[in-house]
Amino acid sequence: MTWVNVCGYATLLPERGVCALVDGEQVALFRTHDGVVHALGNRDPFSGAYVLSRGIVGTRKGEPTVASPLHKQVFSLVTGHCLDEPSVAVPVYRTRVDGGTVSVSVSV
Amino acid sequence: MVGYGPAAHRLVEALLERGFDGAITVIGEEPRPAYDRVALTSYLSGVAAEELSYPVPPGVVTRLNSRVTGIDRRARLVAVEGGEPEPYDVLVLATGSRPFVPPVPGAEHAHVYRTIGDLDAIRLAAKEATDGVVVGGGLLGLEAADALRGLGLRTHIVEMSPWLMPRQVDEGGGAVLKAHIEALGLSVHTGSGVQEVVTGHDGRVAGLRTPAGTLIEAQVVVFSAGIRPRDELARESGLALGERGGVVVDSAMRTSDPHVYAIGECAVRDGMVYGLVGPCFTMAEVAADRITGGGATFDGADLSTRLKLLGVEVAQFGAMEGALDVTYMDPVAGVYKKLFISDDAGTLLGGICVGDASPYGTLRPYVGKPLPAPPADLLFTGGGAQLDLPDDAQVCSCNNVSAGVVRSAITGQGCADVAGLKACTRAGTTCGSCVPMLRQLLEKAGVETGKGLCEHFEHSRAELFDIVRVRGIGTFSQLIAEHGQGRGCDVCKPAVASILASLHHGHVLEGENAALQDTNDHFLANIQKNGTYSVVPRIPGGEITPDKLIVIGEVARDFGLYTKITGGQRIDLFGARVDQLPQIWRRLVDAGFESGHAYGKALRTVKSCVGSTWCRYGVQDSVGLAIALELRYRGLRSPHKLKSAVSGCARECAEARSKDFGVIATEQGWNLYVGGNGGFKPRHADLFAADLTTEELVRTIDRFLMFYIRTADRLQRTSAWLESLDGGLGYLRSVIVDDALGICADLDAHMERHVAAYADEWRATLEDPDKLSRFVSFVNAPGVPDPSIVFETERDQIKPVVMS
Numbered sequence: 001m002t003w004v005n006v007c008g009y010a011t012l013l014p015e016r017g018v019c020a021l022v023d024g025e026q027v028a029l030f031r032t033h034d035g036v037v038h039a040l041g042n043r044d045p046f047s048g049a050y051v052l053s054r055g056i057v058g059t060r061k062g063e064p065t066v067a068s069p070l071h072k073q074v075f076s077l078v079t080g081h082c083l084d085e086p087s088v089a090v091p092v093y094r095t096r097v098d099g100g101t102v103s104v105s106v107s108v
Numbered sequence: 109m110v111g112y113g114p115a116a117h118r119l120v121e122a123l124l125e126r127g128f129d130g131a132i133t134v135i136g137e138e139p140r141p142a143y144d145r146v147a148l149t150s151y152l153s154g155v156a157a158e159e160l161s162y163p164v165p166p167g168v169v170t171r172l173n174s175r176v177t178g179i180d181r182r183a184r185l186v187a188v189e190g191g192e193p194e195p196y197d198v199l200v201l202a203t204g205s206r207p208f209v210p211p212v213p214g215a216e217h218a219h220v221y222r223t224i225g226d227l228d229a230i231r232l233a234a235k236e237a238t239d240g241v242v243v244g245g246g247l248l249g250l251e252a253a254d255a256l257r258g259l260g261l262r263t264h265i266v267e268m269s270p271w272l273m274p275r276q277v278d279e280g281g282g283a284v285l286k287a288h289i290e291a292l293g294l295s296v297h298t299g300s301g302v303q304e305v306v307t308g309h310d311g312r313v314a315g316l317r318t319p320a321g322t323l324i325e326a327q328v329v330v331f332s333a334g335i336r337p338r339d340e341l342a343r344e345s346g347l348a349l350g351e352r353g354g355v356v357v358d359s360a361m362r363t364s365d366p367h368v369y370a371i372g373e374c375a376v377r378d379g380m381v382y383g384l385v386g387p388c389f390t391m392a393e394v395a396a397d398r399i400t401g402g403g404a405t406f407d408g409a410d411l412s413t414r415l416k417l418l419g420v421e422v423a424q425f426g427a428m429e430g431a432l433d434v435t436y437m438d439p440v441a442g443v444y445k446k447l448f449i450s451d452d453a454g455t456l457l458g459g460i461c462v463g464d465a466s467p468y469g470t471l472r473p474y475v476g477k478p479l480p481a482p483p484a485d486l487l488f489t490g491g492g493a494q495l496d497l498p499d500d501a502q503v504c505s506c507n508n509v510s511a512g513v514v515r516s517a518i519t520g521q522g523c524a525d526v527a528g529l530k531a532c533t534r535a536g537t538t539c540g541s542c543v544p545m546l547r548q549l550l551e552k553a554g555v556e557t558g559k560g561l562c563e564h565f566e567h568s569r570a571e572l573f574d575i576v577r578v579r580g581i582g583t584f585s586q587l588i589a590e591h592g593q594g595r596g597c598d599v600c601k602p603a604v605a606s607i608l609a610s611l612h613h614g615h616v617l618e619g620e621n622a623a624l625q626d627t628n629d630h631f632l633a634n635i636q637k638n639g640t641y642s643v644v645p646r647i648p649g650g651e652i653t654p655d656k657l658i659v660i661g662e663v664a665r666d667f668g669l670y671t672k673i674t675g676g677q678r679i680d681l682f683g684a685r686v687d688q689l690p691q692i693w694r695r696l697v698d699a700g701f702e703s704g705h706a707y708g709k710a711l712r713t714v715k716s717c718v719g720s721t722w723c724r725y726g727v728q729d730s731v732g733l734a735i736a737l738e739l740r741y742r743g744l745r746s747p748h749k750l751k752s753a754v755s756g757c758a759r760e761c762a763e764a765r766s767k768d769f770g771v772i773a774t775e776q777g778w779n780l781y782v783g784g785n786g787g788f789k790p791r792h793a794d795l796f797a798a799d800l801t802t803e804e805l806v807r808t809i810d811r812f813l814m815f816y817i818r819t820a821d822r823l824q825r826t827s828a829w830l831e832s833l834d835g836g837l838g839y840l841r842s843v844i845v846d847d848a849l850g851i852c853a854d855l856d857a858h859m860e861r862h863v864a865a866y867a868d869e870w871r872a873t874l875e876d877p878d879k880l881s882r883f884v885s886f887v888n889a890p891g892v893p894d895p896s897i898v899f900e901t902e903r904d905q906i907k908p909v910v911m912s
Contacts, residue, residue, distance in 0.1 A: 006888040015595070015623040018887040026896065029887070033585075033595050043896075048910045049639035050896040054627040058597035061563065067598035069627035069635055074598070084522075 003103040017053035025106045028053035032064045038077035039093035039104050044068045110176045111202035112136025115372030115388040117162045122396030124165055133169040149255050157224050179345040181365055205335035205373035214305030217313045218329040221252040234259040237327035241316050243302050244333030245272040250417040252332040264295040264324050276424040281462040284444040288420040305329050335383050337374045350376035359405040361395040369395045386506035410505045414468045423468035426458025426475035434483040445487050469545050473501030504535035504542045518553045562599040565592045569822040573607050584624050602626045603822040609745035610817050613865035615872050617879050628707035632869055638908035642682040644706035645696050649716045649734035650677025659699040670905045676713030683906050690883050693870040702868035711750045714738035719756030728773030730756035743866050747820040765793045768826040778805045783830035791827040794837050811844035814855040
């Protein structure tokens with residue numbers, strides 16, 4: 001597994017996403033209110049646009065989520081599944097925080 | 109189309125929806141397009157005829173004030189009195205009905221109650237009258253009685269049957285209904301009738317004599333005792349008629365001539381004439397489907413009704429008799445409810461409600477189906493929200509929409525609220541009685557729960573606004589910790605962000621607030637389908653110097669942006685990546701521009717015509733006022749976007765009546781209109797105050813906006829808000845003109861704080877390195893543009909390409 005450092009943990013503000021370019025993949029990174037860092041594919045499968053990092057972060061029945069900024073479909077930050085249409089999902093990537101640095105692995 | 113009432117209007121709409129591409133001509137004898145007859149009585153309480161009218165769809169030719177005198181079926185021509193004949197390929201008769209006037213002496217002195225013209229005549233006659241009598245105690249009769257009462261007359265109702273509304277309720281229900289109506293001060297004469305309309309020596313109406321010889325003194329007599337189909341054209345042109353009149357149609361709504369259809373109250377199907385709007389709309393849909401090559405059929409219709417007459421709810425659904433019945437009666441509260449069920453007590457056959465129609469909404473869809481609960485429970489509670497409707501149960505009888513169709517609109521088409529369902533399915537758009545059921549279906553589908561904003565807050569937006577204001581709450585985290593649950597979502601976060609901005613006036617990207625904003629507010633620009641943004645600089649009132657126009661052109665050229673003139677007299681620059689936005693703003697801000705808030709639920713634009721400075725018709729300086737208003741209210745965050753316009757004379761070139769607040773110049777000052785809207789459901793703004801000075805105008809708009817911001821629902825435009833206010837425009841006037849709630853000083857101070865605190869959001873962002881650092885495509889590669897953004901060229905400008 002290859003880890004790629006993307007930014008300092010302090011760069012991630014609570015409940016605001018950023019996008020990182022990792023091995024050519026666009027990765028949307030989110031720091032939730034509890035401090036956990038989640039990573040999903042940045043591409044919104046409904047529109048085809050690379051925008052998920054710019055969605056609103058929140059919860060649905062306790063599960064951390066992001067809503068696509070285009071048409072507001074809600075995705076689980078944990079499973080990548082669209083909670084409004086369970087047959088649709090986006091990739092989930094592993095993250096780790098080490099010494100104040102956030103890294104992502106896009107290899108499976 | 110001959111006849112221009114609601115059925116004809118619906119047919120035109122249905123034809124256009126089905127892609128009918130032929131020419132459509134509608135010939136109507138009234139001086140106006142079709143209007144909502146169900147709401148006719150509201151005309152007498154001040155609603156303008158224009159507001160009741162249905163808009164004429166684009167491309168449809170109307171010939172108003174025109175009477176058709178004959179049909180030449182061989183030549184396919186209709187003759188129009190005093191005009192050119194009209195040729196047709198397909199003719200639709202929608203001539204409606206006329207009120208039945210019994211042939212008694214003096215009948216020519218009586219009024220009828222059907223058209224706006226009839227109402228004008230009644231209103232005029234009522235001016236010199238003290239007493240009125242309505243002949244007919246059915247649905248239309250009670251409606252007319254309500255109108256006479258509203259005009260201040262002592263009102264009598266004369267009905268031949270032993271009880272009121274014999275077609276909707278039984279004797280027990282009729283008695284309860286009568287008690288309600290008498291309690292309002294009306295006199296009810298059942299089992300009676302009309303012998304003659306009595307006139308005095310001066311020839312004026314003096315009263316009505318009943319068959320028993322009693323004289324009911326009244327100066328206004330209204331006949332409202334049933335309808336007769338207007339079938340004279342069909343009769344003269346040899347079309348088949350029903351035994352008791354009406355144009356005979358088959359299940360395709362075709363008459364005996366396959367080129368001629370008949371719909372609405374003039375048509376008779378299987379011996380029945382339908383006088384309710386629901387079946388008439390269904391006929392229009394069927395005819396439209398057939399004309400455009402479909403195979404729809406009309407095989408009779410549900411005559412269930414639910415209405416509120418003289419303040420009393422009355423409902424009837426399904427059959428009015430059955431092997432078994434269960435009755436609940438409370439003469440003290442004036443409630444009567446009865447259900448008819450099959451002999452095995454298993455199937456619901458129908459029901460009658462007076463005084464409380466709540467079972468109607470829940471139980472009507474179960475007619476002909478197994479009882480969903482014991483009858484007594486159903487009568488007491490109406491069944492409540494726990495019932496699961498079968499998919500084939502009809503929810504909206506006006507528009508024939510089943511529960512299954514509503515459910516698939518919720519799950520398949522993403523309808524998330526009642527408004528969405530109305531748009532998608534048409535359910536609830538006519539009489540509105542099924543709206544509670546739509547809400548229930550939404551709740552069942554987990555979409556909408558009561559008035560709460562979302563799963564995180566049980567409060568409405570207005571309640572949250574008060575909580576934040578009264579408790580002085582400064583952050584979303586504090587609000588959700590103390591008054592909500594979870595961590596919010598795309599519904600509540602932007603709503604709370606807007607409340608915080610309205611109350612505290614800070615920058616929308618300050619601190620935690622940034623995480624609440626929808627992407628548009630987050631990047632102070634409008635997201636487009638490929639993830640790029642568009643930029644709209646403010647051009648107050650639409651006035652701009654050549655130098656500034658050149659700057660916009662240069663910026664667009666240098667950044668390769670697509671440019672388009674907006675409907676709000678501004679210029680939109682499309683195709684900017686997030687990392688380009690600050691560079692674009694820098695150029696614009698340096699040239700004296702600021703944010704136009706095109707991205708925000710905020711004041712957008714105050715459009716203007718050129719006004720008295722240049723225009724030979726203008727009576728006031730509309731551009732000057734528009735600029736002043738736009739600069740006053742710029743940046744004001746509100747429940748939804750706000751649009752405005754100022755016209756310099758009554759010609760209204762700025763289209764101010766389609767705006768949330770619109771101003772039209774008069775010789776004496778300004779007229780203020782509020783609650784207008786374009787969009788999906790256009791609404792003309794209502795005249796709120798006339799001939800105001802500029803100072804009065806500004807103060808009134810200040811209060812209007814602040815009261816709206818405090819009390820509207822999330823994403824509720826001023827038009828819907830105004831309609832939702834109990835007491836409507838009169839109530840709004842009492843609050844912001846007469847200060848009935850004692851809050852005007854507070855509203856004024858609130859607006860003053862907004863005006864004083866305004867700062868350009870673009871400039872503030874450019875001056876703050878922390879905020880600026882977010883404007884990159886990639887956090888780990890700030891200089892790299894997003895490779896997914898690709899354009900091609902169309903008409904010499906860029907156009908987005910989205911990779912699928």
